[in-house]
Amino acid sequence: MSFTNLGLSEPLLKAIKEQGYDTPTPIQQKAIPVVIEGKDVLAAAQTGTGKTAGFTLPLLEKLSRTQPNMQKKQIRALVLTPTRELAAQVAESIKTYGKHLPYTSTVIFGGVGINPQLAAIRKGVDIVIATPGRLLDIAGQKGIDFSALECLILDEADRMLDMGFIHDIKKLMKLMPQKRQTLLFSATFSPEIKTLAEGLLNDPVLVEVARQNETADQIKQVIHFVDKRRKRELLSQLIKVKKWKQVLVFTRTKHGANKLTKELEESGISAAAIHGNKSQGARTKALAAFKANEIRVLVATDIAARGIDIDQLPHVVNYELPNVPEDYVHRIGRTGRAGQSGEAVSLVCIDEHELLKNIEKFIKFEIPKVDIPAFRPDPNIKAEPIQNGRGGGKGRGKSGGNSRNKPRSSGSRDGTVSNNRNKNRNRNKSQGLNK
Known part of the structure; x- marks a missing residue:
């Protein structure tokens, strides 16, 4: 199958060709047509299989088919990610594939000044890629208007749950219109993810291209x-x-x-x-x-x-x-x-x-x-408990700026694994995230 069979317009096909791609990955083959149709999607594929293009390409295609009159601070699409690095990666993908389309986008996360981000939204953008905490900061300052939002995408949703972002996500959902398309992409399917999807997605199409928890063959x-x-x-x-x-x-x-x-x-x-x-x-x-x-x-x-x-x-x-x-x-x-x-x-x-x-x-x-x-290990050495304090027990240090894009959980501030993650999951169960 070729990208030309997926319902993408010429500007997108041109950008794809310029990147040297001609054959979509399995997740792209299954997800792109469904997203273009306007259906909600719950998608899982092992990491490294092209999930990002699996939602950025159809998102750009959908936006190209209508030209609404946008008011100041309104946005048409929002992509939520758990980390700054992933937000930057998604933003780069949107820039790469949307280079021949007249759309503007901006990336929002903590650790850098908030004023330039507020100014970018005031100037007018179609797509925002953000971490939940910093986006809440901006929403709290009435710096963004979700009333015209057409599409919400949660990328690496399982990671956001693990990092304790569920409260931020719930707060953001209350600010968004009920009538919207919602896509939830994840590297793994867990009961928690499926339960989260039930509360956010409307009759979603399930897209899964690999066995649960499978690692890539290559x-x-x-x-x-x-x-x-x-x-x-x-x-x-x-x-x-x-x-x-x-x-x-x-x-x-x-x-x-x-x-x-x-x-x-x-x-x-x-x-x-x-x-x-x-x-x-x-x-x-x-x-x-x-x-x-x-x-x-x-x-x-x-x-x-x-x-x-x-x-x-x-x-x-x-x-x-x-x-x-x-x-x-x-x-x-x-x-x-x-x-x-x-x-x-x-x-x-x-x-x-x-x-x-x-x-x-x-x-x-x-x-x-x-x-x-x-x-070869010394057979006389006995196992010891693994220590998992914040920052390896050396103190928290500076977080590199505004910490609102970091988890509210009792685990590490940057998402580093800690024993407190199980506490987060137990707490999630009591809040209705698990059946």
Whole structure:
């Protein structure tokens, strides 16, 4: 099937061709015609399969078919995302595919000044891409008018629930017209997501192109068992011996990301960290340098798991396993994107064996274990509880500006995994998010 068969107009087809694409992915084949028809959609596909284009293309097509008279501060479409990086990624997609259409868009998130964002909306925009907290700030200042909203899109909705954004989402829903098209896209389907959809969507079309919790086939997964104190040494050796040029490494805490970045730099490997305690400018600079291959390693907390989109990123490393199995899927989904192959390596110490067991149960796949003789774990070391304080127990630090785009939950402020996530889920159940 070609994009020409999906009901897209010539300006969009031209932009798609300029990006070098001619065949839509399965999620795009199923979602685009349904969205253009104006139906509500509940869509799930494994990460890296083209979900963003799956809603940006039909959104732009729908907007092109009508030309309403818009008043000051009114918008036609809203995309909500859980993180700043993902908001920027979606905004770039809309800019790329809408380059031959007369539409304006702006991206809104915390960590930067609010006044330029208010000014952009006053000037007039068709599409807003935003994180929930900062958008609430702007709505509270009467800086945006939702009365003409035609389409609402929740991207990575499961992540927004995990990060505790449900209260912000509910507040925003009260400001929006009942008559609208709503699309809910997610990398995983969970009972919580389906329950949320029941309250937001009207007779939605279910679009699912992969088994629940499935990881992409093109990602080669491997486990190396190693003592915790030797992880950095093993990581450095893998990077140098295998000549890895571009590696995304996930740590559990912000302090851990900073510490590992410093150690890699000291060992002669260029690296930068990206997490919630970094200013938005620092985060943007680090991500841009990584994409441009100016640095070899980007060390990130889970805030980056949904916001880094590099078509040919070859390697992802779980320096520490995530506490929540779903996050493993999102982390490794940063590689193997757009049909490319990728490798996901996890360095697992004795403390993380239970986490590994839970991940393999979740993805229904036993990840291959590769023994590295020089780094075999010491059998005399006993497992210890994993510590999950904010920022690795080193204090909260500065959040990089307005914190309203960060979760209201009792977990980490930047979405880093913590034991408090289960508390959030239990609290969600009491608020009717679960059956």
